[in-house]
Amino acid sequence: MHNQLEIPLSLIQILHRAGRVTVLTGAGISAESGVPTFRDAQTGLWAQYNPEDLATPEAFRRNPQLVWEWYAWRRDLVSGVEPNAGHRALAELEQRLPMLTLITQNVDGLHQRAGSRRVIELHGNLFRTKCLEEETLVETWEDRGEIPPRCPRCGAWLRPDVVWFGEMLPTAALREAETAALSCDIFFSIGTSTLVYPAAELPLMALRSGATLVEINPQPTPLSELADFSLRGPAAEVLPMLLP
Numbered sequence: 001m002h003n004q005l006e007i008p009l010s011l012i013q014i015l016h017r018a019g020r021v022t023v024l025t026g027a028g029i030s031a032e033s034g035v036p037t038f039r040d041a042q043t044g045l046w047a048q049y050n051p052e053d054l055a056t057p058e059a060f061r062r063n064p065q066l067v068w069e070w071y072a073w074r075r076d077l078v079s080g081v082e083p084n085a086g087h088r089a090l091a092e093l094e095q096r097l098p099m100l101t102l103i104t105q106n107v108d109g110l111h112q113r114a115g116s117r118r119v120i121e122l123h124g125n126l127f128r129t130k131c132l133e134e135e136t137l138v139e140t141w142e143d144r145g146e147i148p149p150r151c152p153r154c155g156a157w158l159r160p161d162v163v164w165f166g167e168m169l170p171t172a173a174l175r176e177a178e179t180a181a182l183s184c185d186i187f188f189s190i191g192t193s194t195l196v197y198p199a200a201e202l203p204l205m206a207l208r209s210g211a212t213l214v215e216i217n218p219q220p221t222p223l224s225e226l227a228d229f230s231l232r233g234p235a236a237e238v239l240p241m242l243l244p
Helices: 009-017 027-031 057-062 064-079 085-096 110-114 171-182 201-208 235-242
Strands: 020-025 099-104 119-121 124-131 158-162 186-190 212-216 229-232
Touching (some): 020 085, 027 235
Parallel strands (some): 020 186
C-alpha cells in the first residue's frame, strides 16, 4: 500500500515508457468537483424520490414530465461546477502520452470541459438528448411548451441520452472500451467502486492482458488487492503528481 503523497518511482518510470494508457473513471472524480453522486443528489424537492424510481424507461413512460424535469435539475447542478485538478491532469496526460484513452462512467461532460478529447462515455451524457423511439440524437427542437419536448422528426418524446437502469450500455462504446482495456500497457481505475458490471470487468481484462493495474481511490475497493499500485487518495491530489 502506497501513501498518496509518495508516488512510487517505479510507477512514474512505467508511465514514461508506456505506449498505450487506458483510464476508467467513476463518480468519485466528479464528486471532488462537487457533483453529488447519484445517491446523494436527492435533496430538496427531489428528496422524496428514489433515483432508481426516476432513472428507468418505465418511470419515463409512466411520468415523462417528472423524469425530464429531474434531469433538467441535474443539468443545472452540473453546469455550476468546474473540472478539478484530476480532470485537468488527465487532459494533460493525453497531450503528453503517445496514446491515452479515457473511459468514463460519468455523464457530466467534465472530462471534455477539462480538455480531454478521446473520451468513451459508457453511460451517455446529461447534456445530450435523443428520440425515445428512434434513438437518434436531437440537437434542436421547437419549444411548444410541452414537457418533455417532442422529436421534430417523428413526434415521439425526447429523453436524455443517458443509460437508465435496465438498459444495455451502448454497444459501440463498450466494444471500444474493451479494445482499449485489452491493448494497453497501463490501466488506471480512478474514483470507481468497480462493483457495476460490465465496466468493472475492464480493469480485469487489462490485468489478464498483462497491463500494469493502478487504482486511485480514497477507499479500498474489490480491485485494491489485485492492483499493482493502489494509491489511496483523491484523484485531484494524486493525478497531478503523476505528470512528468
